[in-house]
Amino acid sequence: MPKSVTEGDGKMPLDMVVEQRSLDLGLSQYAPLSSVWEGSDGDLLEAMFRFYPSIPVEPILDATHNVGRFWRGSTRQVVSMDIDPRYKPMIVGDNRDMVGVESSSFGVVVYDPPHVGPQGRDKSRKRFDVDFGATMPCGANENWTLSYLYPPFLKEAKRVLKPEGLLLAKITDMVNSHRSRWAHCDFMRMADEAGFTVCDLIVKIRRGPMVSNKWKTAHHARKRHCFWIICRNGDRCERLLNRD
Numbered sequence: 353m354p355k356s357v358t359e360g361d362g363k364m365p366l367d368m369v370v371e372q373r374s375l376d377l378g379l380s381q382y383a384p385l386s387s388v389w390e391g392s393d394g395d396l397l398e399a400m401f402r403f404y405p406s407i408p409v410e411p412i413l414d415a416t417h418n419v420g421r422f423w424r425g426s427t428r429q430v431v432s433m434d435i436d437p438r439y440k441p442m443i444v445g446d447n448r449d450m451v452g453v454e455s456s457s458f459g460v461v462v463y464d465p466p467h468v469g470p471q472g473r474d475k476s477r478k479r480f481d482v483d484f485g486a487t488m489p490c491g492a493n494e495n496w497t498l499s500y501l502y503p504p505f506l507k508e509a510k511r512v513l514k515p516e517g518l519l520l521a522k523i524t525d526m527v528n529s530h531r532s533r534w535a536h537c538d539f540m541r542m543a544d545e546a547g548f549t550v551c552d553l554i555v556k557i558r559r560g561p562m563v564s565n566k567w568k569t570a571h572h573a574r575k576r577h578c579f580w581i582i583c584r585n586g587d588r589c590e591r592l593l594n595r596d
């Protein structure tokens with residue numbers, strides 16, 4: 353249980369009280385990061401690079417690069433990986449078996465896996481599979497989820513990250529075969545099992561939900577959010593700098 357003291361009407365954790373008093377005195381360099389993000393992924397990545405690292409973030413491995421939307425206008429040193437050669441990544445390869453990638457070589461691994469299976473029967477979305485890499489099977493054999501992709505990737509991400517490096521994963525839940533599939537829960541549990549410390553969860557929202565004319569009746573809320581999950585290749589969430 354966190355230590356707490358009585359502040360105002362109720363209990364406030366001691367570290368928040370200290371932080372608040374430091375702010376009142378103009379002493380703190382605390383720059384908060386909101387748990388809800390309404391901007392672009394690229395801007396959020398930069399905000400996370402300022403907030404979480406204990407070690408330099410570069411070089412960065414983007415393990416699901418596609419066309420690299422995250423890095424438009426960025427000057428970051430990014431090594432691109434994708435299983436699909438059409439995107440011409442620096443490494444054409446499967447992030448579940450990063451053959452030839454040196455261990456302990458990246459400050460950050462970024463992961464944005466497919467969040468739906470192939471939309472083959474939906475003709476209106478013909479380009480979707482190509483544009484968003486929705487090519488991994490997600491049917492009865494896979495128990496209607498894509499979460500089977502995570503454990504082998506997590507093992508490799510841990511191997512290629514430097515100690516204290518960060519894994520930043522963009523994960524979206526989905527409805528498949530009439531049920532909600534909670535990919536972000538699976539990912540957080542699997543990351544913990546792989547030996548990461550799961551430090552944070554940021555909800556990224558967009559203005560309007562994606563719409564589809566495929567369905568006649570709605571049974572689930574149309575999602576207009578996804579999650580960014582922040583994991584550290586170490587045994588604690590606090591930055592090393594904060595402890596020194």
Ligand SMILES: C[S@@+](CC[C@H](N)C(=O)[O-])C[C@H]1O[C@@H](n2cnc3c(N)ncnc32)[C@H](O)[C@@H]1O
Nearest residue numbers: 416418419420421422434435436446447464485
């Ligand atoms: C949602 S897209 C990523 C979009 C990307 N973040 C961007 O901003 O352009 C997912 C990508 O992961 C790739 N992918 C899927 N499975 C993979 C695997 N096992 N190893 C490497 N890349 C994979 C797909 O080919 C696709 O390009």
